[in-house]
Amino acid sequence: RAGGIPEILSDNERGILADIRSAGSLAEGIVRLLENPELAERFVENAFQFCRNELTVEQMIDKTVAVYESLLNSSTPL
Numbered sequence: 001r002a003g004g005i006p007e008i009l010s011d012n013e014r015g016i017l018a019d020i021r022s023a024g025s026l027a028e029g030i031v032r033l034l035e036n037p038e039l040a041e042r043f044v045e046n047a048f049q050f051c052r053n054e055l056t057v058e059q060m061i062d063k064t065v066a067v068y069e070s071l072l073n074s075s076t077p078l
Contacts (some may be wrong), residue, residue, distance in 0.1 A: 001017045001018065001019060001020055002020055005017070008050075009047075010050075013043075013046055014043055014046045014047040014050055015043050015047065016029035016032060016033065016043075017029075
């Protein structure tokens with residue numbers, strides 16, 4: 001649970017989030033995946049689909065252009 005990881009993983013959708021600085025939390029997540037290979041497979045498939053649909057070069061370009069356009073249209077000086 002650090003930086004932008006929770007937004008990318010989306011706990012229990014594309015992965016398991018462990019508490020920062022908690023070896024026990026990390027161990028619990030690893031054991032959960034080892035004991036549930038179907039869950040691990042689901043996370044892999046969900047992560048693949050997320051990357052394929054949400055993290056394309058085209059989307060990155062569109063989002064970058066949108067940021068620049070909002071700055072250009074902003075009345076707040078830089």
